[in-house]
């Protein structure tokens with residue numbers, strides 16, 4: 001979505017009624033983020049909106065980017081926010097080989113996730129409560145960190161997802177699933193996340209000061 | 210009511226270090242074109258992290274999961290990226306040394322001046338944003354307009370050439386002082402002002 005560099009647009013203040021609606025939207029979409037919403041968007045602080053190309057709005061507090069949204073699609077976290085609250089977003093993990101493709105803006109394909117280095121939710125309903133949290137026991141052999149923070153619940157098509165990477169601590173992309181995680185496992189091929197936001201893309205490099 | 214007492218008072222968010230060269234988390238520097246510079250920066254600024262990411266052991270562990278073929282392809286890719294980044298940097302340096310910012314004083318009517326600024330975009334500045342800054346700084350009209358030769362100029366009301374140069378020098382040090390040209394533009398009587 002942000003393969004090209006973006007030149008900063010002007011910021012505008014978000015009305016307090018709209019700010020409240022956005023807070024609700026965020027906590028509904030990302031329930032695990034709810035306990036921290038006052039830290040992310042303090043009630044007293046002014047939330048700003050910046051219009052960027054292709055009808056995307058970026059929400060920020062001061063220079064700190066928080067969320068972005070294409071028209072009225074799902075509101076997605078900026079990667080810097082994912083890095084601040086890594087366990088609060090549903091996630092999948094790609095294998096090491098897929099990293100450089102994702103970082104060049106390629107569509108994330110199923111084989112990069114279904115391989116040994118990749119991770120998808122286990123699908124175990126008993127893990128429902130762990131959704132989004134780190135699964136300490138599941139770190140594979142030869143890995144020291146970057147076990148990921150995927151959970152048990154299968155994710156549906158259209159759900160926002162953070163993309164972690166084998167051997168890496170931080171997430172490298174954010175996007176919307178174009179295929180449910182159950183289907184990814186069954187099919188093992190096809191695009192999984194298209195048009196996401198990734199490390200080093202135009203949104204990442206956008207100057208927000 | 211009880212809930213509010215439980216809410217965390219301390220900030221709960223993690224603080225992540227980003228690379229001072231390529232801006233990514235340092236563990237991802239390897240995928241950019243500036244690996245060497247990134248490594249130097251990390252070693253200077255975050256010694257411990259450097260050890261963790263770039264020690265021989267860490268490197269061996271990181272690549273062991275890839276097949277020989279995939280590793281070769283990744284290496285080739287990294288090399289290409291590095292060359293590309295170098296070329297881009299050289300080109301950028303060249304553009305900078307060759308580009309000029311013109312600050313023109315233009316007499317519109319008798320004793321009425323406007324100041325025109327052109328050439329900022331070559332240094333990666335955005336005319337619209339800078340025009341706004343001028344307007345704020347000098348409390349005067351300041352707008353971006355197209356010039357007949359293509360491209361844009363910022364037109365500021367009043368004679369503020371020197372102030373503009375000073376302001377830009379201070380705020381945008383990507384433009385070397387020698388690259389400014391202050392120009393006086395006098396309109397002959399009868400000629401249309403441009």
Ligand SMILES: [Zn+2]
Pocket residue numbers: 228229230231232233235237238241243247248
């Ligand atoms: Zn770097």
